[in-house]
Amino acid sequence: MTNKPEDDKPGFNTALVEELGAILGKLDLSEIEVEQDGIRVRVSRQMATQVSYSPPQSVIAPPPMPVAVAPVAAEAAADHPGTxxxxMVGTAYRRPSPDSKPFVEIGSVVKAGEKIMLVEAMKTFNEIVAPRAGTVTALFVDDGQPVEYGAPLLVIE
Incomplete structure:
Protein backbone atom coordinates (compact mmCIF):
# COMPACT_ATOMS: atom_id res chain seq x y z
CA MET A 1 0.00 0.00 0.00
CA THR A 2 1.41 3.26 -1.05
CA ASN A 3 1.28 6.34 1.02
CA LYS A 4 1.36 9.42 -1.18
CA PRO A 5 2.64 12.66 0.33
CA GLU A 6 -0.76 14.37 -0.22
CA ASP A 7 -2.44 11.58 1.76
CA ASP A 8 -0.29 12.24 4.78
CA LYS A 9 -2.67 13.21 7.50
CA PRO A 10 -1.98 12.24 11.04
CA GLY A 11 -3.14 8.63 11.53
CA PHE A 12 -5.24 8.21 8.36
CA ASN A 13 -4.32 6.78 4.92
CA THR A 14 -7.00 7.46 2.24
CA ALA A 15 -5.12 5.37 -0.30
CA LEU A 16 -5.84 2.37 1.92
CA VAL A 17 -9.57 3.05 1.67
CA GLU A 18 -9.32 3.29 -2.13
CA GLU A 19 -7.38 0.03 -2.33
CA LEU A 20 -9.91 -1.71 -0.06
CA GLY A 21 -12.74 -0.43 -2.29
CA ALA A 22 -10.97 -1.86 -5.34
CA ILE A 23 -10.57 -5.20 -3.57
CA LEU A 24 -14.32 -5.23 -2.75
CA GLY A 25 -15.20 -4.83 -6.41
CA LYS A 26 -12.56 -7.23 -7.71
CA LEU A 27 -13.50 -10.03 -5.32
CA ASP A 28 -17.22 -9.20 -5.31
CA LEU A 29 -17.24 -8.77 -1.55
CA SER A 30 -19.79 -6.80 0.41
CA GLU A 31 -17.47 -5.80 3.28
CA ILE A 32 -13.79 -5.75 4.20
CA GLU A 33 -12.06 -4.63 7.41
CA VAL A 34 -8.36 -4.15 8.16
CA GLU A 35 -6.29 -2.79 11.01
CA GLN A 36 -3.00 -1.08 10.43
CA ASP A 37 -0.85 0.85 12.84
CA GLY A 38 -3.61 0.86 15.45
CA ILE A 39 -6.23 2.21 13.02
CA ARG A 40 -9.11 -0.02 12.00
CA VAL A 41 -10.79 0.68 8.64
CA ARG A 42 -13.95 -1.05 7.46
CA VAL A 43 -15.28 -0.54 3.94
CA SER A 44 -18.64 -1.95 2.90
CA ARG A 45 -21.01 -1.65 -0.01
CA GLN A 46 -24.63 -2.51 -0.50
CA MET A 47 -25.16 -5.42 -2.79
CA ALA A 48 -28.06 -5.00 -5.19
CA THR A 49 -30.50 -7.82 -4.65
CA GLN A 50 -32.96 -8.57 -7.37
CA VAL A 51 -36.24 -10.00 -6.28
CA SER A 52 -38.59 -11.15 -8.96
CA TYR A 53 -42.22 -12.05 -8.53
CA SER A 54 -44.33 -13.87 -11.04
CA PRO A 55 -48.06 -13.92 -10.48
CA PRO A 56 -49.69 -17.34 -10.77
CA GLN A 57 -50.23 -18.37 -14.36
CA SER A 58 -53.66 -19.71 -13.73
CA VAL A 59 -56.34 -19.00 -11.24
CA ILE A 60 -57.83 -21.94 -9.47
CA ALA A 61 -61.54 -21.93 -10.05
CA PRO A 62 -63.79 -22.49 -7.06
CA PRO A 63 -65.48 -25.87 -6.92
CA PRO A 64 -68.70 -26.04 -8.90
CA MET A 65 -71.93 -25.41 -7.06
CA PRO A 66 -73.88 -28.59 -6.34
CA VAL A 67 -76.66 -29.37 -8.75
CA ALA A 68 -80.13 -29.83 -7.34
CA VAL A 69 -80.94 -33.50 -7.64
CA ALA A 70 -84.44 -34.29 -8.83
CA PRO A 71 -86.60 -37.08 -7.39
CA VAL A 72 -84.13 -39.80 -8.42
CA ALA A 73 -81.25 -40.09 -5.91
CA ALA A 74 -77.71 -40.23 -7.33
CA GLU A 75 -77.10 -43.70 -5.88
CA ALA A 76 -80.27 -45.08 -7.45
CA ALA A 77 -79.56 -43.36 -10.76
CA ALA A 78 -77.24 -46.12 -11.93
CA ASP A 79 -80.16 -48.57 -11.83
CA HIS A 80 -82.74 -46.23 -13.35
CA PRO A 81 -83.57 -47.21 -16.96
CA GLY A 82 -83.45 -43.59 -18.14
CA THR A 83 -79.99 -42.80 -16.77
CA MET A 88 -65.50 -41.97 -20.70
CA VAL A 89 -63.38 -40.32 -18.04
CA GLY A 90 -63.23 -36.58 -18.59
CA THR A 91 -64.82 -33.26 -17.77
CA ALA A 92 -68.56 -32.79 -18.24
CA TYR A 93 -69.86 -29.56 -19.73
CA ARG A 94 -73.55 -28.69 -19.67
CA ARG A 95 -73.15 -25.76 -22.08
CA PRO A 96 -71.34 -25.31 -25.41
CA SER A 97 -69.37 -22.30 -24.12
CA PRO A 98 -69.07 -20.48 -20.78
CA ASP A 99 -71.38 -17.66 -21.89
CA SER A 100 -74.05 -19.90 -23.46
CA LYS A 101 -77.14 -21.34 -21.85
CA PRO A 102 -77.06 -25.04 -20.84
CA PHE A 103 -78.05 -27.70 -23.37
CA VAL A 104 -80.70 -29.01 -20.94
CA GLU A 105 -82.15 -28.25 -17.51
CA ILE A 106 -84.41 -30.28 -15.25
CA GLY A 107 -87.77 -30.31 -17.02
CA SER A 108 -86.31 -29.88 -20.53
CA VAL A 109 -88.03 -31.98 -23.21
CA VAL A 110 -85.47 -33.60 -25.55
CA LYS A 111 -85.69 -35.49 -28.83
CA ALA A 112 -83.75 -38.65 -29.67
CA GLY A 113 -80.31 -37.68 -31.03
CA GLU A 114 -80.41 -34.17 -29.53
CA LYS A 115 -77.13 -32.95 -27.97
CA ILE A 116 -77.56 -32.86 -24.18
CA MET A 117 -73.99 -32.53 -22.85
CA LEU A 118 -70.28 -32.57 -23.74
CA VAL A 119 -67.56 -34.66 -22.14
CA GLU A 120 -64.06 -33.41 -22.81
CA ALA A 121 -61.25 -35.95 -22.74
CA MET A 122 -57.69 -35.21 -23.88
CA LYS A 123 -58.75 -31.86 -25.36
CA THR A 124 -61.44 -33.50 -27.49
CA PHE A 125 -65.08 -32.57 -26.90
CA ASN A 126 -67.36 -35.59 -27.25
CA GLU A 127 -71.06 -34.95 -27.74
CA ILE A 128 -73.46 -36.80 -25.49
CA VAL A 129 -76.80 -37.17 -27.28
CA ALA A 130 -80.18 -38.28 -26.00
CA PRO A 131 -80.72 -41.95 -26.85
CA ARG A 132 -84.50 -41.40 -26.85
CA ALA A 133 -87.08 -38.65 -26.52
CA GLY A 134 -88.27 -37.67 -23.06
CA THR A 135 -88.05 -35.18 -20.20
CA VAL A 136 -84.91 -34.53 -18.16
CA THR A 137 -85.87 -35.37 -14.58
CA ALA A 138 -82.46 -35.27 -12.87
CA LEU A 139 -79.01 -33.77 -13.41
CA PHE A 140 -76.04 -35.21 -11.54
CA VAL A 141 -73.17 -33.04 -12.85
CA ASP A 142 -72.48 -29.36 -13.13
CA ASP A 143 -70.57 -27.49 -15.80
CA GLY A 144 -66.84 -28.27 -15.63
CA GLN A 145 -67.18 -31.18 -13.22
CA PRO A 146 -64.86 -34.20 -13.61
CA VAL A 147 -66.63 -37.49 -14.34
CA GLU A 148 -65.59 -41.13 -14.30
CA TYR A 149 -66.46 -43.80 -16.83
CA GLY A 150 -70.05 -44.93 -16.18
CA ALA A 151 -70.87 -42.06 -13.83
CA PRO A 152 -74.52 -40.97 -14.06
CA LEU A 153 -74.90 -37.65 -15.90
CA LEU A 154 -78.67 -37.20 -16.08
CA VAL A 155 -81.96 -39.04 -16.30
CA ILE A 156 -84.42 -38.86 -19.22
CA GLU A 157 -87.89 -40.30 -18.54
Missing part, protein backbone atom coordinates in the same frame (compact mmCIF):
# COMPACT_ATOMS: atom_id res chain seq x y z
CA UNK A 84 -77.47 -41.49 -19.26
CA UNK A 85 -73.96 -42.46 -18.14
CA UNK A 86 -70.61 -40.99 -19.06
CA UNK A 87 -68.99 -43.01 -21.84
Missing amino acids: IKSP
Whole structure:
Protein backbone atom coordinates (compact mmCIF):
# COMPACT_ATOMS: atom_id res chain seq x y z
CA MET A 1 0.00 0.00 0.00
CA THR A 2 1.41 3.26 -1.05
CA ASN A 3 1.28 6.34 1.02
CA LYS A 4 1.36 9.42 -1.18
CA PRO A 5 2.64 12.66 0.33
CA GLU A 6 -0.76 14.37 -0.22
CA ASP A 7 -2.44 11.58 1.76
CA ASP A 8 -0.29 12.24 4.78
CA LYS A 9 -2.67 13.21 7.50
CA PRO A 10 -1.98 12.24 11.04
CA GLY A 11 -3.14 8.63 11.53
CA PHE A 12 -5.24 8.21 8.36
CA ASN A 13 -4.32 6.78 4.92
CA THR A 14 -7.00 7.46 2.24
CA ALA A 15 -5.12 5.37 -0.30
CA LEU A 16 -5.84 2.37 1.92
CA VAL A 17 -9.57 3.05 1.67
CA GLU A 18 -9.32 3.29 -2.13
CA GLU A 19 -7.38 0.03 -2.33
CA LEU A 20 -9.91 -1.71 -0.06
CA GLY A 21 -12.74 -0.43 -2.29
CA ALA A 22 -10.97 -1.86 -5.34
CA ILE A 23 -10.57 -5.20 -3.57
CA LEU A 24 -14.32 -5.23 -2.75
CA GLY A 25 -15.20 -4.83 -6.41
CA LYS A 26 -12.56 -7.23 -7.71
CA LEU A 27 -13.50 -10.03 -5.32
CA ASP A 28 -17.22 -9.20 -5.31
CA LEU A 29 -17.24 -8.77 -1.55
CA SER A 30 -19.79 -6.80 0.41
CA GLU A 31 -17.47 -5.80 3.28
CA ILE A 32 -13.79 -5.75 4.20
CA GLU A 33 -12.06 -4.63 7.41
CA VAL A 34 -8.36 -4.15 8.16
CA GLU A 35 -6.29 -2.79 11.01
CA GLN A 36 -3.00 -1.08 10.43
CA ASP A 37 -0.85 0.85 12.84
CA GLY A 38 -3.61 0.86 15.45
CA ILE A 39 -6.23 2.21 13.02
CA ARG A 40 -9.11 -0.02 12.00
CA VAL A 41 -10.79 0.68 8.64
CA ARG A 42 -13.95 -1.05 7.46
CA VAL A 43 -15.28 -0.54 3.94
CA SER A 44 -18.64 -1.95 2.90
CA ARG A 45 -21.01 -1.65 -0.01
CA GLN A 46 -24.63 -2.51 -0.50
CA MET A 47 -25.16 -5.42 -2.79
CA ALA A 48 -28.06 -5.00 -5.19
CA THR A 49 -30.50 -7.82 -4.65
CA GLN A 50 -32.96 -8.57 -7.37
CA VAL A 51 -36.24 -10.00 -6.28
CA SER A 52 -38.59 -11.15 -8.96
CA TYR A 53 -42.22 -12.05 -8.53
CA SER A 54 -44.33 -13.87 -11.04
CA PRO A 55 -48.06 -13.92 -10.48
CA PRO A 56 -49.69 -17.34 -10.77
CA GLN A 57 -50.23 -18.37 -14.36
CA SER A 58 -53.66 -19.71 -13.73
CA VAL A 59 -56.34 -19.00 -11.24
CA ILE A 60 -57.83 -21.94 -9.47
CA ALA A 61 -61.54 -21.93 -10.05
CA PRO A 62 -63.79 -22.49 -7.06
CA PRO A 63 -65.48 -25.87 -6.92
CA PRO A 64 -68.70 -26.04 -8.90
CA MET A 65 -71.93 -25.41 -7.06
CA PRO A 66 -73.88 -28.59 -6.34
CA VAL A 67 -76.66 -29.37 -8.75
CA ALA A 68 -80.13 -29.83 -7.34
CA VAL A 69 -80.94 -33.50 -7.64
CA ALA A 70 -84.44 -34.29 -8.83
CA PRO A 71 -86.60 -37.08 -7.39
CA VAL A 72 -84.13 -39.80 -8.42
CA ALA A 73 -81.25 -40.09 -5.91
CA ALA A 74 -77.71 -40.23 -7.33
CA GLU A 75 -77.10 -43.70 -5.88
CA ALA A 76 -80.27 -45.08 -7.45
CA ALA A 77 -79.56 -43.36 -10.76
CA ALA A 78 -77.24 -46.12 -11.93
CA ASP A 79 -80.16 -48.57 -11.83
CA HIS A 80 -82.74 -46.23 -13.35
CA PRO A 81 -83.57 -47.21 -16.96
CA GLY A 82 -83.45 -43.59 -18.14
CA THR A 83 -79.99 -42.80 -16.77
CA ILE A 84 -77.47 -41.49 -19.26
CA LYS A 85 -73.96 -42.46 -18.14
CA SER A 86 -70.61 -40.99 -19.06
CA PRO A 87 -68.99 -43.01 -21.84
CA MET A 88 -65.50 -41.97 -20.70
CA VAL A 89 -63.38 -40.32 -18.04
CA GLY A 90 -63.23 -36.58 -18.59
CA THR A 91 -64.82 -33.26 -17.77
CA ALA A 92 -68.56 -32.79 -18.24
CA TYR A 93 -69.86 -29.56 -19.73
CA ARG A 94 -73.55 -28.69 -19.67
CA ARG A 95 -73.15 -25.76 -22.08
CA PRO A 96 -71.34 -25.31 -25.41
CA SER A 97 -69.37 -22.30 -24.12
CA PRO A 98 -69.07 -20.48 -20.78
CA ASP A 99 -71.38 -17.66 -21.89
CA SER A 100 -74.05 -19.90 -23.46
CA LYS A 101 -77.14 -21.34 -21.85
CA PRO A 102 -77.06 -25.04 -20.84
CA PHE A 103 -78.05 -27.70 -23.37
CA VAL A 104 -80.70 -29.01 -20.94
CA GLU A 105 -82.15 -28.25 -17.51
CA ILE A 106 -84.41 -30.28 -15.25
CA GLY A 107 -87.77 -30.31 -17.02
CA SER A 108 -86.31 -29.88 -20.53
CA VAL A 109 -88.03 -31.98 -23.21
CA VAL A 110 -85.47 -33.60 -25.55
CA LYS A 111 -85.69 -35.49 -28.83
CA ALA A 112 -83.75 -38.65 -29.67
CA GLY A 113 -80.31 -37.68 -31.03
CA GLU A 114 -80.41 -34.17 -29.53
CA LYS A 115 -77.13 -32.95 -27.97
CA ILE A 116 -77.56 -32.86 -24.18
CA MET A 117 -73.99 -32.53 -22.85
CA LEU A 118 -70.28 -32.57 -23.74
CA VAL A 119 -67.56 -34.66 -22.14
CA GLU A 120 -64.06 -33.41 -22.81
CA ALA A 121 -61.25 -35.95 -22.74
CA MET A 122 -57.69 -35.21 -23.88
CA LYS A 123 -58.75 -31.86 -25.36
CA THR A 124 -61.44 -33.50 -27.49
CA PHE A 125 -65.08 -32.57 -26.90
CA ASN A 126 -67.36 -35.59 -27.25
CA GLU A 127 -71.06 -34.95 -27.74
CA ILE A 128 -73.46 -36.80 -25.49
CA VAL A 129 -76.80 -37.17 -27.28
CA ALA A 130 -80.18 -38.28 -26.00
CA PRO A 131 -80.72 -41.95 -26.85
CA ARG A 132 -84.50 -41.40 -26.85
CA ALA A 133 -87.08 -38.65 -26.52
CA GLY A 134 -88.27 -37.67 -23.06
CA THR A 135 -88.05 -35.18 -20.20
CA VAL A 136 -84.91 -34.53 -18.16
CA THR A 137 -85.87 -35.37 -14.58
CA ALA A 138 -82.46 -35.27 -12.87
CA LEU A 139 -79.01 -33.77 -13.41
CA PHE A 140 -76.04 -35.21 -11.54
CA VAL A 141 -73.17 -33.04 -12.85
CA ASP A 142 -72.48 -29.36 -13.13
CA ASP A 143 -70.57 -27.49 -15.80
CA GLY A 144 -66.84 -28.27 -15.63
CA GLN A 145 -67.18 -31.18 -13.22
CA PRO A 146 -64.86 -34.20 -13.61
CA VAL A 147 -66.63 -37.49 -14.34
CA GLU A 148 -65.59 -41.13 -14.30
CA TYR A 149 -66.46 -43.80 -16.83
CA GLY A 150 -70.05 -44.93 -16.18
CA ALA A 151 -70.87 -42.06 -13.83
CA PRO A 152 -74.52 -40.97 -14.06
CA LEU A 153 -74.90 -37.65 -15.90
CA LEU A 154 -78.67 -37.20 -16.08
CA VAL A 155 -81.96 -39.04 -16.30
CA ILE A 156 -84.42 -38.86 -19.22
CA GLU A 157 -87.89 -40.30 -18.54
